[in-house]
Amino acid sequence: MGILSFVSFPVFTLYPDSIQERFIPPNGYKRVVYPKTSFASYLQNFPLKPKGSPVLLYNGNHKQNQVHAAVLDFPLLKRDLIQCADAVMKLRAEYFYAQKKYDAIQFKISNGMEVPFHRFAKGERVDVKGNKTSWKQGKFKKGYGRDVFEEYLQFIYSYAGTISLKSELVKKSVIQLEPGDVWIEAGSPGHVVMVVDKATSDDGQMVFLLAQSYMPSQEMHILKSEGEYSPWFPLPKGNNFQTPEWEFQTNQFYGFLNLKKSP
Template identity: 45%
Template sequence: MKITKRIYAYSLLCLLSCTAAWGQTIEKIAPPKGYVRTSSDKQTFTTYLRQLPLFPKGTKVKLYNGQEKRNQAPTFAVVDMEIGKRDLQQCADAVIRLRAEYLWAQKKYEAIRFNFTSGFPADYTNWAEGKRIQVNGNKVQWYTSNVGKDYSYKTFRNYLDVVFMYAGTASLSKELVTVSYNSLQPGDVFIQGGYPGHAVIVVDVAVNPAGKKVFLLAQSYMPAQQIHVLVNPTQPNLSPWYELTESDTGKLYTPEWTFEKKDLKRFK
């Protein structure tokens, strides 16, 4: 969905006037006055997301081919993470990437498993142990290769590219568990599965003494592009933070897609 002229104007206003303190990680994006980040243990997905490195302020989002994304208005900050040189890491893939990177860094290899759109379960341990995936039309199967056991990062990234090629919002939405909008936490995903669908990930949450929450969202998009923290197109004075409203029904407006609050899901 293309953003309206009004939302586009709000986005530009935020980019010009936003006063959030800037840093080199998501954790350094200051929450609104009166809000503090929710607590998290060092080894959690929340902490991993907060420590994602950012390019310097003003950096433009680039596509997989090195060209700049045409519409820069949705962007508050760009995550400093390579995305490869193929049109693979789009919206659902970016969510998969962040989750998988966290699990790999924690050496939770057996938890790295994503389904293809066909339903085929592509687990990382099989790949790291030397097996490879053969796709022939709708038939998908493992076969034993001669590459041998390898849990290196290079092999992990090759695995992810294969997942990106055959997975998407339609498959990921089926893997995640629907949760209440009011229970929102870092790592949750707003997702609409389809062809195309879209997905954005909650990368941080802060609360005030009254218990009200605000949150940050990040996405990739089509064509494959760098992951970026989104501005809030409807509340420029709060942007890039989004306010979690009391009602668990209604819509969530992001710069390039409109979700329903009921679209919120979580990794198992």
């Protein structure tokens, strides 16, 4: 896994070349509009790199399998630390961080331990000994600044993955699909792709856009589909859902749980 270092984008601005600016819904479909402060709107308005940009790996090389329609605009650091599940958690955390909803930033690591950002902000860190973890005090940096936030995220990337992420999600029907939902297969390896936009037709049909990161660490990108509306995907109708680099079971579809109050 490698680190994606996100630029701090304003949440409520319509970017000059965002997901929703570049990708117009197919004829007969209209984009679903969400509240400006929602995670769905944050994803729809996420900025993209210039048209024609390749997907880059953490080391600057081109991804071998270029299966994308666009590349999300955030830079990579030179470590192979963040992959598919980490990118999903990063987007979720960045959304809450931009809104200063710091208590909402919380993830489980692989042994099931809950790791909220606010404890890092208080100056605590996690002591890891094999599969055992505990909180420790020390002369650690405190506060909600970007440096502490990045340290927190790097810890999450190192000790979380598809298995821990799936444990935080709630199973959904695909007919309930909204931006922010995911298809996820937990395992080593596993994979996850995230819905980042949605459009509907007058007769109730639905299409959506998907984004992923992958192995090794690489820029998150909008996937192409094989249908007539590519890169828009129609709802899968069979038991399997084929994406360019992974086939999911259609029912491996999940959304984030409702926010919990941090202790």
